[in-house]
Amino acid sequence: MYFLLFSDRNETGGRSPNSGIQVVPPIVTSSTFVQETPGEHTGFRYSRYGNPTRNSLDECLASLDDAKYAITFSAGVGALTAIMASFESGDNLISSKKFFAGDFIIWDTFKKLGVETKYIDFEDLNNLKEALDEKTRMVWIESPMNPSLTVLDIKAIADIVHLKSKAFLVVDNTFLTPYFQRPLELGADIVAYSISKFIGGHSDIVGGSIVTNNQELYEKIKASQIALGVIPSPFTCYLINRSLRTLSVRMEKHFENSYAVAKFLESHPKIEKVNHPALKSHQGFGIATKQSYGHSGIFSFYIKNGTLEMSKTFFKSLKLVIVGESLGGTETLASFPWVMSHSTMPEDERIKAGVTESLIRISIGLEDVRDVIEDLGYALEAI
Known part of the structure; x- marks a missing residue:
């Protein structure tokens, strides 16, 4: 096995950097929070907007990818739905029918709202060059792909997307986690995870997440999450934080x-x-x-x-x-x-x-x- 050395990996992920006196970040179940006066609060107002346990997890997930921002969702498809909710009728995205079949349900749902999906074979990058146009908002890939385990050249795809269009590139990194692959370092704009899988690691939670360094994309997706309500429970966030430690x-x-x-x-x-x-x-x-x-x-x-x-x-x-x-x-x-x-x-x-x-x-x-x-x-x- 001849892979890159894992010498510069961040080993502090899974632990809140500002955890105070407790070793384990606490589970905060409150749905609402005290405001000193109307509209003035200490950063928390209502759990759909933010929760201390979830915020701690977001910080940990961002650190693992050396990212500025992370958002945790109730499911992996919740993350995808929140991204898609920022699109407008007439926009299009590029993906492949060789990827995870569950994504097709989301693509088909948004097709009814006027967002087209172009399916291409990413193993020939000329297909990507030809499919990109001024209406392309997103390119979504997996590497390795599910279930063929085909490996795509993330950097080459990122270079084409950014040179030929104004679209952003999302890489589903569920199979490898940030421990074995960091797509942001290869040019991706967003990295998506089903954290029900290796990140959760114990077959006892369902969740999803995205990480990014792009503030504009982060704010749009965060607004979509708040509007859609696709948030994980505090207990789920606690379990994921537990899993990150190992x-x-x-x-x-x-x-x-x-x-x-x-x-x-x-x-x-x-x-x-x-x-x-x-x-x-x-x-x-x-x-x-x-x-x-x-x-x-x-x-x-x-x-x-x-x-x-x-x-x-x-x-x-x-x-x-x-x-x-x-x-x-x-x-x-x-x-x-x-x-x-x-x-x-x-x-x-x-x-x-x-x-x-x-x-x-x-x-x-x-x-x-x-x-x-x-x-x-x-x-x-x-x-």
């Missing part, structure tokens, strides 16, 4: 375990291909080593000559590995995008995105990796 050790273990499992699968006779950016066989290995500091627990693989029945048998044969939605928890989770996350996509579009009846997506947890490998081996022998 982010570095968890991500290192996710990487170590997932690489070991990927190497096992790559050599298995019943596996056609393994999509893990730390493998030299991966198409994006070179780019990944330049723009990332490592990889997390998420990757995917194809069963050789796989059919729907073979995949179903594989899942039924798992004993330790849990079959379920989501990713990034301490437990190893396997999912079947064909009938789960991407099932709402038309079949031809799924296949174009690399989502076939033989594709398995897996999120490697923190268990003893030998147990995970043994369980996967048993399930493969059953097909």
Whole structure:
């Protein structure tokens, strides 16, 4: 594994820099706050606008990306909705149908309000140059992509977006977290996260966030959040703050375990291909080593000559590995995008995105990796 050294990472994230006498930031559940006189307050007026527990989390999340601003939301799609709410009818955005299928619901909703989505293949950057126009407000990408784990050149995309348009670039960095990748340093304007995944890390919260250094974008998105009410609860913010304290050790273990499992699968006779950016066989290995500091627990693989029945048998044969939605928890989770996350996509579009009846997506947890490998081996022998 040849990735950038993680020598300059911020290790203070997850702890409020002004926490006073308490070691752990407190949970403030109050929905409203005392005002000395009408309109005069100490920074808090009503929890939809701001809350001490949430503000502490925002500070921590911003610090992890070396960003000036962060906003925490009730869900990852809440963050996307707040961004989209700042658009006007006639605007357009550029994305890809190879990305997370859940985003399509938001794109389709805003299409009814006059905001068009242009879907392109980002692996050929000429497509991006041709799609950008004076009405393009946003370019939204994932790298690595879900579920193919295709790696995109973030800096190259950022350079094109800023040279050819007035649009801003958003990078969904859910898979790698700021521990392994910092898109703002590569030219992104906004970094988005589903913090339900690796940042939350324990499969017990739902949340989302954005970070940015752009004050104008921050103020617009913050205003959208207040108007829409897509805020997380104080207890959710407390749990995320808790999780940030162990982010570095968890991500290192996710990487170590997932690489070991990927190497096992790559050599298995019943596996056609393994999509893990730390493998030299991966198409994006070179780019990944330049723009990332490592990889997390998420990757995917194809069963050789796989059919729907073979995949179903594989899942039924798992004993330790849990079959379920989501990713990034301490437990190893396997999912079947064909009938789960991407099932709402038309079949031809799924296949174009690399989502076939033989594709398995897996999120490697923190268990003893030998147990995970043994369980996967048993399930493969059953097909």
